[in-house]
Amino acid sequence: MALKLFGLAMSTNTTRAMICLHEKEVDFEFVPVNVFSGEHKQTPFLSKNPFGLIPVLEDGDLTLFESRAITTYVAEKFKETGPDLIRHNDTKEAALVKVWTEVESQNYDPAVSPIIYEYFVAPFQGKEPNQSVIDTNIEKLKNVLDVYEAKLSSTKYLAGDFYSLADLSHVSETHYFMQTPCASLINDRPHVKAWWEDISSRPAFNKVVEGMTFGQK
Template identity: 90%
Template sequence: MVFKLYGLPMSTNTTRAMICLHEKEVDFELVPVNVFAAEHKQPPFLSKNPFGFIPVLEDGDLTLFESRAITAYVAEKFKETEPDLIRHKDAKEAALVKVWTEVESHYYEPAVSPIIYEYFVAPFQGKEPDKSVIDTNVEKLKTVLDVYEAKLSSTKYLAGDFYSLADLSHVSETHYLMQTPCASMINELPHVKAWWEDISSRPAFNKVVGGMSFGQNH
């Protein structure tokens, strides 16, 4: 049975799930959800995710929401298919994948997401970007990226010398960040830059990047 993924290809959370599905070469149907018409807040969608956010994954009678939970499920279900995104054969490596996936969720994404919103979503909605919000989160992101630079000076990827969910979780939001003036924050850190060039060149990401556009240039 083909998976159904409800979301939008411009959404960082939807594309996080899409990249994981492509990494595992899993067939899926992308079912568009018109968030601009608040379709995600209507009863049909709320029956799938009562919190009213995309994406949602359906695998037969199983319905999942939260993009990181979806990627963890896909990586576990297809763990024997390369790449092993969760390092299921090595408990220490698996633990490090979880650590750095948590870092992305609790430190990286909270700094990057407001920057993306101000540069992309606000203009899309006819608003001016709030420079104070951008500046505040740039400072937060600098702290995070300094940690990443130190970590990536000793390993090729965040959890070790292997690509994992920890890296995959960063791809969508960093793609948008790199289209803003804040791209210099990545480019000025040699190990972070090399890491980004590596993870953004993977075929799975290339399959989704074409849909990641708000129709704007920055």
């Protein structure tokens, strides 16, 4: 039985899970969830995720939500195919993958998500971007990217000289961020820019990028 992924093609969290599934060469069925009509807040979907958020992964009798938990599960279950995204044969490397995946979740995401919201989601909802929110989070993101620039000056990827979940977790949000007027924050940091050009050129991401367009339901 193929895995089922419930979500929205333009969603950063959904595409995070999709990229991982493609990296691991896993057959899965994508089940669109119409968040515009509130389908994710209705009883059928709430039985899969009581918080009413996408994505959700179903693997037989197992139901998972939270995109980073989904990617970890996929990387572990299918560790024999595709790239080793969790470094399961090296305890130290695996620990570093977890560290930098947490960095993405706790430092990068909280700074970049509000910027993406103001430039993409707010206009999509007929609102004007809040420049104050953008400016505040640009300052936060600068500090995070300064750390990344230093780290990536010594290793090709965040956890070491290997592509992992730590890098994969950044792809969806950074894709949108690079379409904002703030893209210079990455382009002006040569090691971060080289890293981004590398991770965004992978075939797994190219399989989902066409659906990442605000304005298409």
